Amino acid sequence: MTDRTKAPLPGPPRPYHFPDVTRTTLANGLRVLLARTHNAPLVSMRALIRSGADHDQPELAGVASITADLLDEGAGSRDAIRLAEDIGLLGATMGTGADWDASYASLDVLARYANQAMEIFADVTTRPQLPAEGLERVRAERLNDLLQQRDEPSMIAAKRFSGLLYGKGPYGFPMSGTMESVPKIGLDHVRDFYRQHYVPNNASVIVSGDLEPEHALKLVEGALGDWGRGTEPPRPSPIPKEIEGNRIYLIDRPAAVQSEIRIGHIGVSRSSSDYFALSVMNALLGGIFNSRINLNLREKHGYTYGARSMFAFRRSAGPFVVAAPVRNEVTKESVHEVLSELRRIRTGDVEDRELHDTKSYLMGVFPATVQTASDIASRLLDMELYGLPENYFDRYRENIGAISKADIERVAKKYIDPDRAVIVIVGNAKQVREPLGTLGYPIHELDIDGNAIA
Template sequence: MKQTLIRLAAPALLAGVLPAVAAAQASPPPPMEQRPVRFPTFTESELPNGLRILVVENHALPVANLNLYVRSGSSSDPEDKLGVAAMTAGLLDKGTTTRTAVQIADTVEGVGGSIVADVDQDNLTASVNVLSDQLPLAFELLSDVVLRPTFPAEELETVRGQQLAALRAALGSPATLASRTFERQAFGTAHPYGRRSVPATVSAITRDDVAAFHRAHFVPRNAMLVVSGDVTPAQAREMAGRFFGQWSGGAAPADAYPAPPARERAEIYLVHRPGSVQSSLFVGHPGLTPDNPDYYAVQVMNMVLGLSGDSRLEMVLRGQHGWTYGARSRFSRLLGGGAFSASTDVRVAVTDSALSELMVQLRRIRAEPVPQEELDRAKSYLVASFPGTVETPAQAASSLAATRLLGLPAEHLTQYPQRVAAVTAADVRRVAGQYLQPDHAVLVVVGDATQVLGRLRPIAPVTVFDVEGRPVDPATLQPAGGG
């Protein structure tokens, strides 16, 4: 039998090699030289009826993507009809005056394409994706579902059932409970971002409600058609005129965003979830308007704080203490003003420690200058990752559409790398002091109140709610399984 001998390196040799290896691992290689970003060719135009058209041209692959954005999302739900925008999106491809739901699905699938509609807080989007030789069919289908939906009663009940099931599942998630509680407390229920649908509101929506939402919000001056891929601007405009040129309607609905409630101090909102073995933490406050010129400096500051796995929140909460699998922070961008938030999930036993440390890190970045090496690393990451966000025509079109729908010029996106690279340490210190407000923040904890309430009280005043959002008297709390 043949034997294989393994010789171990001499201890003296290892003594010289191992420190060098450790040093190499501790010091990451310097960032590569930045390469210029070649943003795809794009054009903008407008039909006589007010429909804006954005075309991102790229002929590398024979595919085409159509996205019709209606600038009315869930924040446009009437206060007594929360969920109607999502219901409208779910029903767009479930029947028109010319096709049934089955015929729509068979038509688009028959050419290897797809059709989908979705909604977020600010926009409702209907999309059709096809091979580029099917572009006329894509325009025909998109115009059909957007302009001529019939909202069949039987389809409405199917979609309602699906949305109720998804909503109940989401409300069983501690992270979802935390974010919804945060929005309600940070923005207030008078603000559209402070209201969210619940099963009772979705159950009450009627076909007439959906039809009324469609009539009010699906008007050309409230929409943007985005075409990307293997298509020319001339093709896109000709087909847009052919299929959407007769679309009519009044002015775009006016936006109404009242000021969020002023907050004199940080406060904890504890959502009692009996038996939870983890606590979900969500800390923040209202943030920036979309047109704030400090956006780029805030992005760099947040990269240092908590935007990635190399940021401070992750390195401290996970790396140093081992309290969590991940911690992140973000500044959302919304028409009515976004929010700053930092979030993580931790073991119940360290709920108070993690929340306290999170607050320490928010105060630290306000109080201390960011070291140049940390600043350079943050800017390098943001600049180097930007090309990946606009790599495909669909990605570039989505990013451009988001920028334009916020009312910002295209240069706000196309000059992103240069503007990020120009941010200084002084800029970061200034915006941290101006836009991070830990002493006026909403602190949400979703967990077992019987385990954490006493340890949270030294951090900030605490108000307790149940998972339905109803106030709870702390004196009535019973441990899970208790009598």
């Protein structure tokens, strides 16, 4: 009979190496990163433009993301449909987009078509047509998206939460724009944003996958070497709002059968020297399945299908947020449990085992998250965006391994504040209003656009 009473011991650990990365900068300032992988006949190409929605003016919110959407509405000599046809003929998929920190173009392709795909990739990144009829189409699509989001509780909660933390400035308005801002965006705004920010000295290109680096470099040089330099744009800074004490913001959805809860405040930037301590602390608190908040709300109480906490590490301090959808009847209890967990993590009450398990998860999971060419490209993209050192992935385990209980307590006290939190509830006000009142925090009722309801 097999002895099942004890978990089997591991064998000796096998070494893991992040693929070698070839780095170079072209004469026009474009940074190029190349990584060879061997597990599939696929190649991933990524362009990173180090400017995103953080450059949007509040009254013109949406310019960065609409510019990105327009990249593949015609580029080089191809119109939008021809471009999609030619991408399809190469067995490729293409995507473009923007977030707060950056804008992106990505193309994944069968390796045998990498040469032709690079031409299209370069056209989209450096020679988009940004046509008037494309803008009108994308604008209409965006306005319809915004309309649909008015019925999506998680979207309503996220928008209100950001607005309450950052007000009308960057990080506060939606990256995708608003019903008011999107109609005001003109072709000039889009073309100006493109001209100012899509310049090689504000960009990096990454090619990973089944392609020799020397060959990949030739392709990049050939396709992107003549991309004209510009002026590196300035970096804007979001301005946080002052939060004086816990406040509940209740947004009514009369038909809701769940409350979407968001609890949090402003967090910390990606460049923080406490990044590793915060990563461990958050994973233990609510970042993974076996974290305190999920075990409490889901596995102990059955309040939710899943509860999570996260720090949005951006170029400037993004939010710290706990998110959970819970059934109406346990809304107050869930808020109470989350706040209790936020208080407990600050007391330094951390068991040896949970600290060990969490660190060991973070140290061990890395190889499983970088199996594909596209995974590797994403990691390199992060490295470029946040200026991480070249040995970052090699030193990651060591940096996580060094985190102690004292570090957890220190960063929890410094970066988590359960007494100055914004608490957003999108749910059935009639059912949850009264119980929430017993928590003793002021309740402000808002409509889904954030206007106070008298």
